[in-house]
Amino acid sequence: MSSVELVAVGTELLLGQLVxxxxxxxxxxxxxxxxxxxASHAVGDNRERIAALFREILERADxxxxxxxxxxxxxxxxxxxxxxxxxxxLELDREALAEIEGxxxxxxxxxxxxxxxxxxxxxxxxxxxxxxxxxxxxxxxRADGKFVACMPGVPREMxxxxxxxxxPWLRSRFDVRDGIVTRVLHTVNIGESExxxxxxxxxxxxxxxKIAVLAHDYxxxxxxxxxxxxxxxxxxxxxxxxxxxxxxLRGHVFGTDAMTLEGAVLALxxxxxxRLAVAESCTGGRISAAITAVPGASRHFLGGIVAxxxxxxxxxxxxxxxxxxxxxxxxxxSALAMARGVRAALHAQIGLATTGIAGPEGxxxxxPVGTLCVAIADARGERAWTLQLxxxxxxxxxxxxxxxxxxxxxxxxxx
Amino acid sequence: MSSVELVAVGTELLLGQLVxxxxxxxxxxxxxxxxxxxASHAVGDNRERIAALFREILERADxxxxxxxxxxxxxxxxxxxxxxxxxxxLELDREALAEIEGxxxxxxxxxxxxxxxxxxxxxxxxxxxxxxxxxxxxxxxRADGKFVACMPGVPREMxxxxxxxxxPWLRSRFDVRDGIVTRVLHTVNIGESExxxxxxxxxxxxxxxKIAVLAHDYxxxxxxxxxxxxxxxxxxxxxxxxxxxxxxLRGHVFGTDAMTLEGAVLALxxxxxxRLAVAESCTGGRISAAITAVPGASRHFLGGIVAxxxxxxxxxxxxxxxxxxxxxxxxxxSALAMARGVRAALHAQIGLATTGIAGPEGxxxxxPVGTLCVAIADARGERAWTLQLxxxxxxxxxxxxxxxxxxxxxxxxxx
Numbered sequence: 001m002s003s004v005e006l007v008a009v010g011t012e013l014l015l016g017q018l019v020x021x022x023x024x025x026x027x028x029x030x031x032x033x034x035x036x037x038x039a040s041h042a043v044g045d046n047r048e049r050i051a052a053l054f055r056e057i058l059e060r061a062d063x064x065x066x067x068x069x070x071x072x073x074x075x076x077x078x079x080x081x082x083x084x085x086x087x088x089x090l091e092l093d094r095e096a097l098a099e100i101e102g103x104x105x106x107x108x109x110x111x112x113x114x115x116x117x118x119x120x121x122x123x124x125x126x127x128x129x130x131x132x133x134x135x136x137x138x139x140x141x142r143a144d145g146k147f148v149a150c151m152p153g154v155p156r157e158m159x160x161x162x163x164x165x166x167x168p169w170l171r172s173r174f175d176v177r178d179g180i181v182t183r184v185l186h187t188v189n190i191g192e193s194e195x196x197x198x199x200x201x202x203x204x205x206x207x208x209x210k211i212a213v214l215a216h217d218y219x220x221x222x223x224x225x226x227x228x229x230x231x232x233x234x235x236x237x238x239x240x241x242x243x244x245x246x247x248x249l250r251g252h253v254f255g256t257d258a259m260t261l262e263g264a265v266l267a268l269x270x271x272x273x274x275r276l277a278v279a280e281s282c283t284g285g286r287i288s289a290a291i292t293a294v295p296g297a298s299r300h301f302l303g304g305i306v307a308x309x310x311x312x313x314x315x316x317x318x319x320x321x322x323x324x325x326x327x328x329x330x331x332x333x334s335a336l337a338m339a340r341g342v343r344a345a346l347h348a349q350i351g352l353a354t355t356g357i358a359g360p361e362g363x364x365x366x367x368p369v370g371t372l373c374v375a376i377a378d379a380r381g382e383r384a385w386t387l388q389l390x391x392x393x394x395x396x397x398x399x400x401x402x403x404x405x406x407x408x409x410x411x412x413x414x415x
Numbered sequence: 416m417s418s419v420e421l422v423a424v425g426t427e428l429l430l431g432q433l434v435x436x437x438x439x440x441x442x443x444x445x446x447x448x449x450x451x452x453x454a455s456h457a458v459g460d461n462r463e464r465i466a467a468l469f470r471e472i473l474e475r476a477d478x479x480x481x482x483x484x485x486x487x488x489x490x491x492x493x494x495x496x497x498x499x500x501x502x503x504x505l506e507l508d509r510e511a512l513a514e515i516e517g518x519x520x521x522x523x524x525x526x527x528x529x530x531x532x533x534x535x536x537x538x539x540x541x542x543x544x545x546x547x548x549x550x551x552x553x554x555x556x557r558a559d560g561k562f563v564a565c566m567p568g569v570p571r572e573m574x575x576x577x578x579x580x581x582x583p584w585l586r587s588r589f590d591v592r593d594g595i596v597t598r599v600l601h602t603v604n605i606g607e608s609e610x611x612x613x614x615x616x617x618x619x620x621x622x623x624x625k626i627a628v629l630a631h632d633y634x635x636x637x638x639x640x641x642x643x644x645x646x647x648x649x650x651x652x653x654x655x656x657x658x659x660x661x662x663x664l665r666g667h668v669f670g671t672d673a674m675t676l677e678g679a680v681l682a683l684x685x686x687x688x689x690r691l692a693v694a695e696s697c698t699g700g701r702i703s704a705a706i707t708a709v710p711g712a713s714r715h716f717l718g719g720i721v722a723x724x725x726x727x728x729x730x731x732x733x734x735x736x737x738x739x740x741x742x743x744x745x746x747x748x749s750a751l752a753m754a755r756g757v758r759a760a761l762h763a764q765i766g767l768a769t770t771g772i773a774g775p776e777g778x779x780x781x782x783p784v785g786t787l788c789v790a791i792a793d794a795r796g797e798r799a800w801t802l803q804l805x806x807x808x809x810x811x812x813x814x815x816x817x818x819x820x821x822x823x824x825x826x827x828x829x830x
Contacts, residue, residue, distance in 0.1 A: 014452050016443025017629075021434050023457070028431025037429050038464060040457040042438070049453060056471070214432075278721070284707025285700030288721040292699025295775055295808055303727040306693070306703040306719040308712070312761055316720070316731070346727055360710055393710055 002174055003036035005057045009069035009078050010153060011044035022067040022158055030065075033167055034180050034227065045069060050081035058085075058146045062174075065166070068153030070135035072114040078150050079122065079138075086142045088122040096127050096136040103134055128165040133157040139169060147173070179231030183238050185222040185245060187252040188261060188406035192220050198248045202241065209241050217395065218402040219261065222249070254409050261405045262290045268412045269300035269350075276408075277348035278304035279317055279338040281329065282356035282372065286401040302346045307338060317341030330355050330367050332384035335375035339384075343377045350412065351377040354404050356389075358396045370396050374404045376411050383411070417589055418451035420472045424484035424493050425568060426459040437482040437573055445480075448582055449591050449642065460484060465496035473500075473561045477589075480581070483568030485550035487529040493565050494537065494553075501557045503537040511542050511551040518549055543580040548572040554584060562588070594646030598653050600637040600660060602667040603676060603821035607635050613663045617656065624649075624656050632810065633817040634676065637664070669824050676820045677705045677712075683827045684715035684765075689793075691823075692763035693719035694732055694753040696744065697771035697787065701816040717761045722753060732756030745770050745782055747799035750790035754799075758792045765827065766792040769819050771804075773811045785811050789819045791826050798826070 006027065008020045023040045030037045038061065043053050050069070057064040069078030083090050097119035104111040121127060121138045128137030128151065135152040142148075149166055151158045170176070187195065192215040196203070199222070203211050209226035224241055228234040246253055254264040269276055278287050278301075288304040291297050305316050310329055313319040319337040327333040335353045343351025352374070359369035370391070375384040385407060389399045421441055427433045438455045445452045453476065458468050465484070472479040484493030498505050512534035519526040536542060536553045543552030543566065550567040557563075564581055566573045585591070602610065607630040611618070614637070618626050624641035639656055643649040661668055669679040684691055693702050693716075703719040706712050720731050725744055728734040734752040742748040750768045758766025767789070774784035785806070790799040800822060804814045 013439065014442050014455060015446045016439040016441070019434065019436050019439040024428065024431040024434040026431070027429050031430045038459060038461075039468070040429060042455040044453060046453075053454070275724075280700075280703075283704075284712075285695075285703030285719060285721065288695075288700030288723075289698075289704050289812075292721075292723060292773075293809065293812070297699075298723055301723055303723040303731075304700060304721040305731070306700065306707075306721070308703075308707065308716055308718040309690075309761075312718040315762075316718075316760065345731065346724075347730075358707075394708065397704075397708070 003038050003061045004030065004063045004065050004170075005061045006037060006040040007050075007053060007057070007064055007066040008040070008042040008153070009045065009050060009066055010042070011046075011075075013042040014044050022153060022155060025155070025159065026065060026067065026162060029162055029167060030170075032180050032182060033171060034176050034178050035170055035174055045075045045077055047077045047081050047084065050078060051084040054082060054085035054148050058142065058148075063147040063149060065149045065151070067151050067158055070118070070137070070150060070152045072112070072118055072134065079120070082140050082148045082150060083122045086122060086140055086148065088124065088140060090120040091123045093119055093121045093125070093127055093136070093138075096121060096129075096138075099129050099131075099136060100134050103131075126169065128161050128169075130157055130161055132160060137161050137165070139166070178227050178229055179234040180225065180227045181231055181234035181238060183224045183242055184257050185224070185242065185249065185253045186219065186255045186259060186261070186264075187222060187249055188219040188254050188402070189410055190220065190249065190252040195220055195222065195249065199245060202244065206241065209237050211241070211245075216402075218389075218399045219406060251410065251414070254406075254413075260294070261402065261409060263294050265405060265409050265412065266291065266294050266297060266300055268409065272349075272412065272415075274349035274412075275300050275302050276350045276352065277302045277342045277346035279342035279351065279353040280304060280306050281308060281313070281338070281354060282358045283354045283397060283401050283404065284308065284358075286397060287352065287354065287404055290401060290405065302348050305342055305345070313338060317345065328367070330357055330371055330373060332373050332375065332386055335373040336377070336382050336384050339375040339377040340382060349378060350408075352404060352408050353377075354400055356396070356400055358393045358400070360393060372396075372400045372403060374407050376408060378411070378415065380415055418453050418476045419445065419478045419480050419585075420476045421452060421455040422465075422468060422472070422479055422481040423455070423457040423568070424460065424465060424481055425457070426461075426490075428457040429459050437568060437570060440570070440574065441480060441482065441577060444577055444582060445585075447595050447597055448586060449593050449595050450585055450589055460490045460492055462492045462496050462499065465493060466499040469497060469500035469563050473557065473563075478562040478564060480564045480566070482566050482573055485533065485552070485565060485567045487527070487533055487549065494535070497555050497563045497565060498537045501537060501555055501563065503539065503555060505535040506538045508534055508536045508540070508542055508551070508553075511536060511544075511553075514544050514546075514551060515549050518546075541584065543576050543584075545572055545576055547575060552576050552580065554581070593642050593644060594649040595640065595642045596646055596649035596653060598639045598657055599672050600639070600657065600664065600668045601634065601670045601674060601676070601679075602637060602664055603634045603669050603817070604825055605635065605664065605667040610635055610637065610664065614660060617659065621656065624652050626656070626660075631817075633804075633814045634821060666825065666829070669821075669828075675709070676817065676824060678709050680820060680824050680827065681706065681709050681712060681715055683824065687827065687830075689764035689827075690715050690717050691765045691767065692717045692757045692761035694757035694766065694768040695719060695721050696723060696728070696753070696769060697773045698769045698812060698815050698819065699723060699773075701812060702767065702769065702819055705816060705820065717763050720757055720760070728753060732760065743782070745772055745786055745788055747788050747790065747801055750788040751792070751797050751799050754790040754792040755797060764793060765823075767819060767823050768792075769815055771811070771815055773808045773815070775808060787811075787815045787818060789822050791823060793826070793830065795830055
């Protein structure tokens with residue numbers, strides 16, 4: 001037996017006022033570090049119930065890891081419950097007190113008496129300092145070596161504490177010398193079943209490194225996980241498989257790990273010293289919003305025109321009235337005119353345009369809800385595509401955004 | 416004792432590949448219906464562990480409610496685990512089989528053998544039909560009256576099953592005749608502490624109906640919850656308090672319950688038969704995206720110009736070069752010129768503009784990261800505001816969007 005269970009503390013979780021995202025985050029980090037986690041729990045701000053839960057967990061597992069309930073208020077009872085569950089007293093931790101005093105000094109505020117309470121930890125605990133807040137974390141130990149590790153519930157305080165303090169402690173506690181490395185290849189313009197078809201043999205034969213395909217809205221991730229006796233060996237095991245997968249999915253892998261599609265588009269624009277302008281109808285500003293989410297986007301993104309009304313398509317983008325009348329606003333012809341128009345108006349090297357029917361109204365038998373036309377105009381010329389997307393209005397708008405960015409990425413890539 | 420505990424089933428939850436949003440949704444529905452929930456759990460696709468968890472829960476609570484693990488694959492083991500935990504056999508439920516056959520007929524696909532497995536339920540269960548999928552839910556009963564209720568994990572199947580089938584069953588099981596009614600007043604352009612200040616006396620004196628203030632990014636919700644012996648009585652108890660709160664927060668309440676800020680803006684535009692155009696710099700398309708998320712937005716939203724580059728501010732919006740040079744792109748003067756420009760260019764009654772510094776780069780001592788200028792131009796004239804927002808790039812972009820929509824709502828409202 002070598003496993004932990006998770007506990008999220010907070011009555012708001014059991015009233016449905018807050019979705020617990022901490023547990024999934026901690027669980028993913030444990031999985032990447034080869035530490036088994038067989039259950040996760042949420043419990044309210046009740047000292048007896050929290051203590052009873054910790055006791056039960058330690059009957060099954062080696063340890064419990066909690067988030068939340070370490071604040072300075074009377075509702076924050078995790079620490080007291082841990083002390084109850086393990087039969088330990090609370091003692092003032094001078095180091096933790098100095099940390100809290102230092103934190104208040106750094107933000108220029110006076111420390112209150114109830115923050116002093118936060119420096120008391122279960123006797124004999126390993127403190128986990130919190131440079132981003134006042135609640136120190138800790139690992140409390142039972143005489144038999146089982147443990148309860150407690151972290152604050154605020155994600156921006158919990159995440160660095162987990163990475164910098166708790167995971168190293170857990171790896172040494174569980175004697176995890178293995179390196180587990182995950183590599184994600186992000187693909188676009190290719191469906192999950194086509195990916196499965198192209199890599200089925202690798203998929204079947206590969207246990208370590210292991211491959212998984214995860215479908216998102218209009219793009220797929222291919223995840224490679226390797227376990228070896230060091231992180232470096234694990235990376236060595238991944239390299240040839242990554243090369244093979246990249247070859248089989250050539251033209252579809254826009255980036256790895258933390259790279260986003262909009263980030264990949266901007267990186268290509270940077271390479272080619274080109275600037276982009278966008279004309280959006282059915283995506284309503286979502287392509288511009290995605291691109292401007294990337295810091296420094298202003299270097300290669302000039303701007304866009306959200307041409308929701310046909311009058312705007314005509315006046316701002318120069319789409320001929322005849323094109324709109326003859327082919328309709330949702331047509332490759334109109335999309336091409338929009339792309340051409342925004343490229344010219346904003347003096348961009350590349351113009352991208354979308355027009356479609358997001359619904360729930362506006363569909364017809366020839367052009368049902370979900371119809372999307374995308375066009376690109378650049379130095380190589382002009383091209384357009386028609387896609388059929390599924391889902392409700394929000395899903396169609398999101399998928400249309402990804403589909404358009406995916407086509408744009410491919411067209412810049414091969415240019 | 417009259418309480419339940421929740422169980423989310425799925426190994427992906429314990430690997431951190433999926434955040435469990437079902438439990439918060441079910442918990443909120445239970446709270447609204449006066450049914451206590453003291454704990455929530457996640458467990459992997461392991462028959463013994465799921466069964467053990469159900470057994471433990473029934474030692475503490477009246478019942479368990481699970482989501483997930485009802486699909487047709489070998490990984491779906493919730494039903495088998497319930498049968499184990501309660502000592503029941505699985506029996507073919509003819510009604511459930513007819514439902515599944517009907518579902519496949521309705522989508523025009525052939526039913527596979529493993530879908531037949533889904534029609535087997537623990538003996539004596541109350542079936543919970545699933546019109547949106549193939550996995551029927553059920554309530555399995557133990558001899559002592561304790562129960563395990565199981566629903567599918569797909570939210571669009573689970574939510575209607577909960578509302579239409581399980582909640583009525585639970586209300587009759589727990590003899591809940593009370594009506595619990597919640598009313599939410601959405602406010603904008605007013606801070607949490609100012610709201611607290613204005614309603615402190617109501618807050619303190621009111622246990623039923625009860626008031627809660629929830630802060631979001633740049634807007635706050637005031638929630639009123641009342642419990643009475645019928646929903647109608649509960650609504651009657653809320654009415655005078657809602658009127659009093661609305662009076663004290665006059666000019667800030669943009670809507671109630673499911674209304675969104677962008678929906679409220681569009682409703683005002685509809686009332687006044689006016690059309691809007693938006694010029695966005697630092698919000699990068701997010702205002703247009705928010706507005707176009709509302710079905711039918713095209714009637715009152717003409718479109719927008721994302722003027723990320725100064726050249727676009729000049730050419731498309733007619734912002735004078737002198738204004739940009741003298742006051743800077745992030746200034747009330749430039750914002751006013753953008754609002755005026757987009758109103759004129761798109762022939763709108765109202766022009767809204769944003770310009771600011773989202774960071775992480777681009778800040779200065781005079782105009783730090785988070786500086787936001789908003790301007791509105793309409794038949795009444797032109798006005799501008801400067802705000803200072805906090806957070807990282809994503810938070811500043813989101814808050815700037817809400818702040819601009821909030822100012823727009825107020826200015827149309829009082830016009």
